[in-house]
Amino acid sequence: xxxxxxxxxxxxxxxxxxxxxxxxxxxxxxxxxxxxxxxxxxxxxxxxxxxxxxxxxxxxxxxxxxxxxxxxxxxxxxxxxxxxxxxxxxxxxxxxxxxxxxxxxxxxxxxxxxxxxxxxxxxxxxxxxxxxxxxxxxxxxxxxxxxxxxxxxxxxxxxxxxxxxxxxxxxxxxxxxxxxxxxxxxxxxxxxxxxxxxxxxxxxxxxxxxxxxxxxxxxxxxxxxxxxxxxxxxxxxxxxxxxxxxxxxxxxxxxxxxxxxxxxxxxxxxxxxxxxxxxxxxxxxxxxxxxxxxxxxxxxxxxxxxxxxxxxxxxxxxxxxxxxxxxxxxxxxxxxxxxxxxxxxxxxxxxxxxxxxxxxxxxxxxxxxxxxxxxxxxxxxxxxxxxxxxxxxxxxxxxxxxxxxxxxxxxxxxxxxx
Numbered sequence: 001x002x003x004x005x006x007x008x009x010x011x012x013x014x015x016x017x018x019x020x021x022x023x024x025x026x027x028x029x030x031x032x033x034x035x036x037x038x039x040x041x042x043x044x045x046x047x048x049x050x051x052x053x054x055x056x057x058x059x060x061x062x063x064x065x066x067x068x069x070x071x072x073x074x075x076x077x078x079x080x081x082x083x084x085x086x087x088x089x090x091x092x093x094x095x096x097x098x099x100x101x102x103x104x105x106x107x108x109x110x111x112x113x114x115x116x117x118x119x120x121x122x123x124x125x126x127x128x129x130x131x132x133x134x135x136x137x138x139x140x141x142x143x144x145x146x147x148x149x150x151x152x153x154x155x156x157x158x159x160x161x162x163x164x165x166x167x168x169x170x171x172x173x174x175x176x177x178x179x180x181x182x183x184x185x186x187x188x189x190x191x192x193x194x195x196x197x198x199x200x201x202x203x204x205x206x207x208x209x210x211x212x213x214x215x216x217x218x219x220x221x222x223x224x225x226x227x228x229x230x231x232x233x234x235x236x237x238x239x240x241x242x243x244x245x246x247x248x249x250x251x252x253x254x255x256x257x258x259x260x261x262x263x264x265x266x267x268x269x270x271x272x273x274x275x276x277x278x279x280x281x282x283x284x285x286x287x288x289x290x291x292x293x294x295x296x297x298x299x300x301x302x303x304x305x306x307x308x309x310x311x312x313x314x315x316x317x318x319x320x321x322x323x324x325x326x327x328x329x330x331x332x333x334x335x336x337x338x339x340x341x342x343x344x345x346x347x348x349x350x351x352x353x354x355x356x357x358x359x360x361x362x363x364x365x366x367x368x369x370x371x372x373x374x375x376x377x378x379x380x381x382x383x384x385x386x387x388x389x390x391x392x393x394x395x396x397x398x399x400x401x402x403x404x405x406x407x408x409x410x411x412x413x414x415x416x417x418x
Contacts (some may be wrong), residue, residue, distance in 0.1 A: 002153070002154050003154070003155045003156070004028050004029065004030040004122070004156050004157075005027050005028040005156065005157050005158070005323055005324075005326075006022055006027055006028070006029045006030070006152060006156060006157065006158045006159075006160065006319075006323055007029075007030050007032065007142050007154050007156035007158070007159050007160070008029060008030070008032070008159075008160045008162055009032050009129045009142065009159065009160070009161055009162060009163045009167075009168070009169045010031075010032070010033065010161070010162035010163035010164060010167075010291075010293070011031050011032075011033030011035075011038070011123065011125075011162075012104075012108070012163075012164060012291065012292075012308065012310070013104070013107070013108070013111075013161060013291065013305045013308040013309050014034070014162040014290050014291030014292075014293075014308035014309065014311055014312045015160070015162030015163075015278070015291075015312075016031065016108050016112050016115065017029055017111055017202075017309050017312035017313065017316075018160055018162065018171055018290070018312035018315050018316055019031045019111075019112075019115050019121060019123070020058070020111050020112075020114055020115040020118075020121070020404070021312065021313065021316035021317075021320070021400075021401065021404045022316050022319075022320055022323065022390075023115050023118035023120050023121035024118055024403060024404040024406075025316065025320035025321075025323075025324065025401070025404065026118060026120060026218045026324060026403075027320055027323045027324055027402045028120045029120060029121055029122070030122045030123075030124060030154060030156070031112075031121075031122070031123045031124065032124050032127040032128075032129055032142065032144055032154075033123065033124065033125050033126075033127065034126065034127065034128040034129070034163075035125065035126070036125055036126050036147075037105070037125070037400035038104065038105035038108040038109060041076065043114055043320070045101055045102055045103055045107075045216065045223075045302075045305075046072075046099050046100075046101060046103050046302030046303075046305060046306070046393045047099065047100040047101075047102050047107065047305060048095075048099055048302075048303070048305075048306040048391070048393070048394075049089065049092060049094065049096040049097065049098065049099065049341075049392040049393055050306065050310065050392065050393045050394060050397040050398070051305070051306050051309050051310070051397075052064070052096040052098075053094065053095070053096050053397075054099055054309065054313065054398065054399070054400050056096075056408075057070070057399065057400035057404075057405055057411055058114070058116055058160075058400050058404060058405065058406060058408050059405065059406030059408050060110060060408075060409060061113075061408060062408050062409065063110055063409055064100075064102075064107075064110060067102050067103075067106045067107070067110065068102065068103060068106060068219065069100050069101060069102045070100075070101045070216075070218075070219070071098040071099070071100055071101070071216050072089070072098055072099040072100075072203050073089050073090055073097065073098045074087065074088050074089065074090070074389075075087035075089075075203065075205070075388070075391075076203075076205070077205035077206065077207060077374075078205065078206040078207065078208070079207045079358060079367070079370040079371065080207070080208065080209075080367045080368055080370040080371070081368065081369045081370060082184075082369075082370050082375075082378075083279075084182045084370055084374045084375065084378035085156075085378050086374060086377060086378070086382050086384070086387060087377075087384055087387040087388035087391055087392070088381065088384035088385055088388050089388045089392055090385075091381070091384065091385025091388060091389075092385060092388050092389045092392060092393060093384070093389075094393075099302070099392060101203070101216055101217070101218075102220075104305070107305075114207070114409075115305070116332060124144075124146075126145075126146065126147035127144050127145070127146055127147075127152075128144055128145045129142050129143070129144045129163065129168050130143050130144060130145055130151070130168065130174045130277055131143040131168075131172050131312065132159065132169060132173060132287070133153060133155065136373060136378060137285060138178065138284075138285040138286040139159050139173060139284060139285065139286030139287040140155055140156070140234070141153055141154050141155035141156050141159070142154050142156065142159055142169070144207075146157075147172075149168060155245070157286075157323060157326060157328060158286060158287070158288065158319070158323060158328050159286060159287045159288075160287075160288050160289075160290060160315065161180075161287060161288065161289040161290070161292055161293040161294075162290060162291050162293060162308075162312075164291070164292045164293060164294040165275060165277075165287065165292045165293070167292075167293035169287065169289075169293070170279070170289050170293050173284050173286070173287050173289075175231075175279050175281065175282075175284065175289060176279070176280075177277035177278060177296070178277060178278050178279075178280060179275065179276070179277040180276040180277065180348070180352065182230060182232055182274050182275065182276050182298060182355060183229065183230055183355055183359055183360040183363055184227050184228065184229065184270060184274055184355070184359055184363060185227075185228050185229075185230055185231070185232070185233055185272060185273050185274050185294055186225045186226065186227055186228065186271075186272045186274060186299060187224075187225070187226040187228060187233075187269045187270065187271060188223065188224065188225055188226075188270045188271075188272060189226070189246075189263050189268050189269045189270065189273075190218075190221045190222065190223060190224070190262060190268075190342070191215070191221060191222045191224055191249065191255060191259050191262055192220065192221045192258070192259055192262050193217075193220055193221055193222060193264070194246055194255075194256060194258075194259060199216040203215070203216055203217070204216075204222070204253060206252050206253065207358055207359070207362045207367060208252070208362065208367065209362060209364075209365040209366060209367045209368060210362070210365040211248050211251065211252050211362075212226075212227045212359070212361070212363075213225060213226040213227060213249065213252055215251075215253060224249065225272075225299065226245070226248075226249065227359060227362070227363065228363075229363050230274070233273075235236075235270045237266050242263055242264070242265055242266050242268075242269070245263060245269065246260040246261065246263050247260075249263070263407070267363055271387070272299065274298055274299065275296050276296055276297065276298050276348060276352075277295070277296045277377065278294070278295045278296075278344065278345070278348065279294050279295065281337070282294045282333070282336070282337040283330065283333035283334065283336075283337065284330075285330050287333075288315065288319075288333045289313060290308070290311035290315055290336070290340070291304075291307070291308035291311050291312070292308065293345040294311070294337075294340075294344070295307070295348065297347065297348065297351065298348075298351040298355065300351045300355070300359070301350075301351065301354070301391055303347055303351075303391065303394075306394070307343065307344060307347060307394075310340070310343065310394070310396075310397065310398045311336075311340050311344075311403050313399075313400065313401070314336055314339045314340050314398050315336050316401060316404065317398070317401045318332060318335050318336050318339065319332055319333075319336065320403065338344040339396065342395055342396060343394050343395040343396050346394075346395050347394070350391075357371045357373060357374075358371060358374075
């Protein structure tokens with residue numbers, strides 16, 4: 001039986017960030033990731049201003065700036081009968097006034113390569129958690145399968161569940177979520193950009209009666225999230241040829257039929273079953289859930305990555321010393337939940353409002369005019385700055401702990417030059 005001080009299950013944004021920060025504190029940490037790499041389409045790719053600032057504080061800002069990216073400085077959307085500015089990031093305080101649209105695999109590679117420089121960090125790819133070890137009423141480790149299907153056990157002073165909305169470790173710990181009703185699911189697919197497409201907008205959002213989608217500019221293609229009514233995926237696929245979807249996307253964005261022809265069959269369309277839920281208690285003795293394992297978010301606003309990263313920072317700041325001392329208590333895990341519950345709850349409440357105001361009417365076919373709150377925000381620039389702050393920085397933004405800060409790797413930071 002192998003041992004580690006902290007076992008993190010899941011190598012997504014929460015798991016890799018928590019692993020990096022704890023390793024920089026000197027904590028022996030092992031991250032178990034079930035996939036062979038991070039190359040998967042249609043994952044959250046929005047890195048918000050508070051997280052961009054954090055990356056710079058960790059000394060990774062110059063490398064992050066070199067990743068493939070586009071930048072969203074204003075959130076503009078076509079809603080009902082008009083184009084509105086829902087958020088203006090140029091109006092928020094600080095140096096970082098944009099959302100960076102960065103492929104998640106590049107972001108995770110950046111974090112894990114930095115963590116690999118720490119002698120106490122271990123990343124185990126193709127390692128699938130299957131259950132927990134319990135002793136005397138406490139979680140004391142993880143069971144997992146390696147790439148060859150061989151079962152291993154890893155004893156740990158603390159297990160952090162970062163394995164997402166379908167968390168195996170959360171279920172094994174007996175923790176249950178309070179789920180909310182949501183009106184939608186989403187289809188994800190790619191549409192190539194035309195050579196003469198010079199729009200340059202990072203995000204194109206269109207909400208009209210019965211036909212709504214968001215398209216993210218990925219350089220040579222758009223990543224499209226098309227909104228469908230909750231639970232209707234199988235029925236729509238059975239009753240419509242994929243040409244029906246191509247025609248609707250062409251109508252919505254004005255793209256050529258040659259571009260949308262890239263949606264060849266329904267196999268090119270991936271379903272995201274949208275769920276929103278929250279654990280009443282994020283922990284049991286010896287185990288803590290963070291990120292989507294603790295609070296599943298709607299894709300509205302692309303906030304999932306940001307919240308997961310912020311959870312990881314709070315976790316590392318609060319638990320690093322108790323882990324080093326071998327004194328982690330359930331009360332320490334409770335401190336993490338107390339710190340992060342407010343921003344998670346506030347975000348879900350905000351998403352619920354957008355579901356009710358915008359998405360549900362669009363799906364019902366009754367969204368004939370931009371909702372009044374959006375029209376007010378669009379007409380009062382100060383309000384567009386407030387919505388940008390709440391969405392891009394949020395409540396209780398986390399700063400990098402002192403033990404995790406480093407000089408910029410490979411280039412002087414602008415602060416150092418000044």
